[in-house]
Amino acid sequence: MTDLRDVTLRDGLQLTGKPLPTARKVAVVRELLDAGVPSVEIGSMARPDLVPPLADTLDLIRALDPDELARCWVWVATPRHVERAAEAGAVNFQYCLSASDAHNRANIGRSTEDSLAAMPRAVAAASAAGGRIQLCIATSFTCPFEGAVPEERVLAIARDPRAEGARDIVLCDTLGQAVPTQVTSLVARVAAEMPPRRIVYHGHDTWGLGVANTLAALAAGASEVDGALGGLGGCPFAPGASGNASTEDLLFALRPSWLTPSSFARIVRLSGALLDELGEPNRSRAAQGARTSATAFPWALGAEVSCR
Amino acid sequence: MTDLRDVTLRDGLQLTGKPLPTARKVAVVRELLDAGVPSVEIGSMARPDLVPPLADTLDLIRALDPDELARCWVWVATPRHVERAAEAGAVNFQYCLSASDAHNRANIGRSTEDSLAAMPRAVAAASAAGGRIQLCIATSFTCPFEGAVPEERVLAIARDPRAEGARDIVLCDTLGQAVPTQVTSLVARVAAEMPPRRIVYHGHDTWGLGVANTLAALAAGASEVDGALGGLGGCPFAPGASGNASTEDLLFALRPSWLTPSSFARIVRLSGALLDELGEPNRSRAAQGARTSATAFPWALGAEVSCR
Known part of the structure; x- marks a missing residue:
């Protein structure tokens, strides 16, 4: 079973200019969960002045109920972030650092080593809240400042005993510059070395x-993947980065068991409305396909096309 | 070795409104070949009134020299097409029919059976010209009129003794609605049944x-793939179809041995200029990536990122 996590409200919104009201974010979370999307990343504890579109994350957490929060993830980079999000009600935390030191400094304001050193306290805080924590490794392939990131660097972080409490390893192609052969190689190596851990793949579509x-990540052993509606997104501290892999395109390709033609259509409608509100281009081809070939759509997704 | 064929001047131009002068087409062919692209599809013998952007195909063939024509393909649908293109100097012919009868009628004006029945004469004409011929099977996965196309239908055409003279089988996802599991299955079956034949995969990006x-096609046994600059293209007789898989995205993913950072940059520049001239959107993400992250580009493609 492949799980998809929609990260529109975190990674997706980071670069948008137009703020999305908290109430609208709540509605988006509910619509995604109700359509069947297994989990959603809803925001970040990054400094509000640095990432204004996500400044209301605590309010958003407070507006959701425990059943909803059980399926929601919050981006964190310090133990204090975990504590504050947990106080508001969050239970799932994505603890992020970068394989590249230069990107960690640009993104989080400290060295990768300092982020790793703080991780056991983040793990403890998540555990105290009865929650789960992931180790998210940004720039797992290339860094806008340092160039190519050696596989060994990513493996060393994943193996680091201070990361032991993390349930999952999230491997991120932050710049969208990886190619499938690289993804296959890195995911397979991480999967082979730490079998009890789930691997989440977070890809960007910057280079198509x-x-x-x-x-490629799923074939090599990843069990969950990230996407954003309409391919929205990008990292404000990674020059050249752009949209996430599109949720709609991933769903069209993967057709998880929970997806039906009507839930797919619902997600496409939500995506279309949301990106219009934000004034952002919809980069999802599957969403465009669904809109422009209405007659083709039911059987394109339906049982007549048998694929697993 | 994976070969890429650029089909910008045939499938790419079919839906464009603005005509491209023959002299500009000649320059595009030469620029592509000179940059190292192994082969190029340059036009079609379809009725000029039905596909006006390709009406000058015979003039284009006449403007190219034999060394160039050895790397150029021409779309044909009848024996007479082969004869006329061969008289002008063409030696490589892509004989096209559709797995779906309804699409064959819309696209070529006769039944699939009639197209198959005429194929031996097309093979003979190609052979008389000292040329090569491919059997191109459009709508190998879905048809805009008939819906899902059964694998057995495609296999029956590929196996048909009247197609015996074709060197290659071109499997086309005309609507861009196939998903990788379907592509893997069909390509593997065709590859297993007819080993001496090369399989060419022709994909569209309509659904991302x-x-x-x-x-997926390459992993399953295809040895050549089609792409168009900037993802241009679509079939005028297939409602809902849109752009081809982008040449730049495919090259960025595949990095064939002939590709260098400078030849890639050259192709990106050609694509940008050409799509601007045509007033068409550039759908290639890799081209956008190359343009927006100039600092990242050299090492993103260079030796530091080792991938095969």
Whole structure:
């Protein structure tokens, strides 16, 4: 079973200019969960002045109920972030650091080593809240400042005993510059070394390989993948980065068991409305396909096309 | 070795409104070949009134020299097409029919059976010209009129003794609605049944899976793939179809041995200029990536990122 996590409200919104009201975010979370999307990343504890579109994350957490929060993730980078999000009600935390030290400094304001050193306290805080924590490794392939990131660097972080409490390893192609052969190699190595851990793949479509890389990651052992509605997104501290792999394109490719033609259509409608509100281009081809070939759509997704 | 064929001047131009002068087409062919692209599809013998952007195909053939024509393909649908293109100097012919009868009628004006029945004469004409011929099977996965196309239908055409003279089988996802599991299955079956024949995969990105499907086809046994600059293209007789898999995205993913950072940059520049001239959107993400992250580009493609 492949799980998809929609990260529109975190990674997706980071670069948008137009703020999305908290009430609208609540509605988006509920619509995604109700359509069947297994989990959603809803925001970040990053400094509000640095990432204004996510400044209301605590309010958003407080507006959701425990059943909803059980399926929601919050981006954190310090133990204090975990504590504050947990106080508001969050239970799932994505603890992020970068394989590249230069990107960690640009993104989080400290060295990768300092982020690793603080991780046991983050793990403890998540555990105290009865929650789960992931180790998210940004720039797992390339860094905008340092160039290519050696596989060994990513493996060393994943193996680091201070990360032991993390349930999952999230491997991120932050710049969208990885190619499938690289993704296959890194995911397979991480999967082989730490079998009890789940691997989550987080891909960007900057160079056109968002979906291809994500499928390569799944074939190599990842069990969950990230996407954003309409391919929205990008990292404000990674020059050249752009949209996430599109949730709609991933769903069209993967057709998880919970997806039906009507839930797919619902997600496409939500995506279309949301991106219009934000004034952002919809980069999802599957969403465009669904809109422009209405007659083709039911059987394109339906049982007549048998694929697993 | 994976070969890429650029089909910008045939499938790419079919839906464009603005005509491209023959002299400009000649320059595009030469620029592509000179940059190292192994082969190029340059036009079609379809009725000029039905596909006006390709009306000058015979003039284009006449303007190219024999060394160039050895790397150029011409779309044909009848024996007479082969004869006329061969008289002008063409030696490589892509004989096209559709797995779906309804699409064959819309696209070529006769039944699939009639197209198959005429194929031996097309093979003979190609052979008389000292040329090569491919059997191109459009709508190998879905048809805009008939819906899902059964694998057995495609296999029956590929196996048909009247197609025996074809060197290659071109499997086309005309609507871009296939998903990688389907592509893997069909390509593997065709490859298993007719080993001496090369399989060419022709994908569209309508639903976001152009690159992912193409990589799946290569992994399953295809040895050549089609792409168009900037993802241009679509079939005028297939409602809902849109752009081809982008040449730039495929090259970025595949990095064939002939590709260098400078030849890639050259192709990106050609694509940008050409799509601007045509007033068409550039759908290639890799081209956008190359343009927006100039500092990242050299090492993103260079030796530091080791991938095969």
